[in-house]
Amino acid sequence: MTLLRLLVAATGPLAPDETYYWVWSHHLQTGYLDHPPMVAFWIRAGTLLAGETPLGVRLLGPLSAALGSVLLARAADALFPTAPPGSRGPLSPPGPWSPGLSPGLSPGLWAALLLNATLVLGVGSVVMAPDTPLLFFCTAALWAMARLRRSGDGRWWLAVGAFAGGALLSKYTAVLLGLGIALWLVLTAEGRAWLRRWQPWAGGAVAVLLFAPVVAWNAANGWASFLRQGGRAGATEPGRALRYLGELVGGQAGLATPIVFVLCVVGVALAAAAWVRRRDASAALLACLTVPGALLFLWQATGSRVQGNWPAMLYPAAAIAAAALPGPRWQRLRPAAVWVGAVLTALVYVQAALAPVALPRRLDPTLARLGGWEAFTASVEAARRSAGADFVAAEEYGLASALAFRLPPGVRVLAIDPRWRSFGLPAPPPGLRGLLVRSERRGEVPPLWPEPRPAGELVRSRHGVEAERYRLYEVVTRPDAPVTVVLPRPGD
Incomplete structure (x- = not known):
């Protein structure tokens, strides 16, 4: 599976968000407007190893999925150990929570198989986004908690804190991981016993120290990232709430596979x-790591759309719970679940890479995100040369980043958006003539420069199926223009 994912990662085109995070990797800092910095460090490590290529950008995704699968399997087997078939020892307690698996298949193997059968991991491991390191560090923290419970060695709390800190450096929703562990400590007898010892407090201190640079960056930038990600709340419109709730549940059924x-x-x-x-402490840990987050996302869906990838961090613990289900009825569903997930993941891989089925944009997310970028970039470059433009510019951060990654060496690419203010990237000199590329979704007239001159239209498409239309404008850089920066290029 890892070899297949590496192949897909190497051959599939980068999505605009991935190129945006690649720009981050050229300007490493301890915080960004959208997310903490871990994804930028992962991309920098990957490109140092495999070059500034799609494989380099995504390299740590398939590798972390492989290691994370091993850790998940070990965690499940530590939380729910089973004795060899036919034995009646202390490792196979009777009762409704005994896995009762067939010979040779442990709870850990089933947990790893089920998680790998989801599109959350199957597709998430071949694209690079903040959820990629987040999923790995949440899995690693769960593994450390399982080892803690199995061994009783308090030093595992330091590992838990380190992995929780890594999760916080990946995405702010990792606070749900800390909340789940804190609830387990307070609500279970085993957890309360730990609170009388120094190790869990030291583990929490490790997590806080690792996250401190992100707090410092926010403090120096007007708390921009915290305010951007923390301003979501439920609303009071029943019709909208029902629609968003339906989207959330339906989207999770699709991403996890039904x-x-x-x-x-x-x-x-x-x-x-x-x-x-x-009072099963292992079951309590899984419930604490999943139920609060699920309730939070359900509440958010009453007022705003919850993106399908947001609950991804809940799935490692949920996969262990699914693997430890009792009864033959549920056991019979597990192989079908794995096969259905594998087939759906393979279909997504094939459609993203080859697009054998010509689906319209509204039915094919791979077209909207991945389709036609190479030919489109070549058309942009041809238009730039024809116009004698000094640069290519875009207002959308993803479009600007995609052009910066793909245009020929030496072409200056400008990004226009207030989000770039905190990057410290250089501003272009005034008086340069360039070409602004603007999606038709943003309207007809760009408000960024006075009197822009229309310079044509372009269509991004794959196998003749339209992904998006763009308008071109001739523009000139001005000292009083909105925030504009020169983006890095491969090799910079």
Whole structure:
């Protein structure tokens, strides 16, 4: 699976968001407007190893998915150990929470298979986004918690803190990981016993120290990132709330793949029940790591759209719960879940790379994000040369970044947006003549320069199917223009 993912990562075109994070990797800092900096450090490491290519940008995605799968399997087996078939030892306690798996298949193997069957990991591991390191560090923290429970060695709390800090450096939603661990400490007898010792407090201090540079960056930049990501809340319009809730549940069923999603939901419900009825500390840990986050995203969906990737961090714990489900009925669903997920993931890979089915944009997310960039960039460069332009510019951060990654060496690419103010990138000198590329979705007349001159239209398409239309304008840089910076180029 890792070899297949590396192949897909190497051959698939980069999405605009991936090129945006690639720009980050050329200007490393401890915080950005959108997210903490971990994705930028991962891309920098990958491009140092594999060059400034799609594989270099995405390299750590498939590798972290492989290591994370091993850690998830070890975590599940530590939380729910089983004895060899036919034995009656302390590792196979009777009762409704005993996995009862067939010979040779441990809870850990099933957990890893189920998580790998989801599009969350199958597709998420071949694109580079903040969720990629977030998913890995959440899995690693879960593994460290499982080792802590199995061994009773308090030094594992330091590892938990380090991995939680890595998750916080990846995405702000990692605060749900800390919340889940804190709830487990407070609400279980085993956790409360740990609170009387120094190790969990030291682990929390490690996480806070790792996250401190992000706090310092926000303090120096008017708390811009915290304010941007923290301003979401529920609303009071019932019709909109129902629509967003339906999108959230339907989107998760698609991203997790339907059968895996059902198994995860039932598994988490049974984990909560086992915690309440039998005070099972392992089940409590899984419930604490999933239920609060699920409730938060459901609440957010009452007022605003919850993007499908946001709940991704909940799936490692949910996959263990699904793997530890009791009863033969649920066991029979697991192989089907893995096969369905594998087939759906393969279909997405094939459509993204080859597009054998000519689907319109509204039905094909791979077209909107990945389709036609190479030919489109060549058309932009031809238009630039024809106009004798000194630069190419774009207002959309993703479009500007995609052009910066793909245009020929030596072509200056400008990005126009207030978000670039905190990067410290150089501003262009005034008086340069250039070509502004603008999606038709933004309207007809760009408000950024006085009297822009229309210079034609371009279409980004794949196999004749339109992905997006753009308008071209001749513009001139001015000292009083909005925030404009010169983006880095490959090799800079």
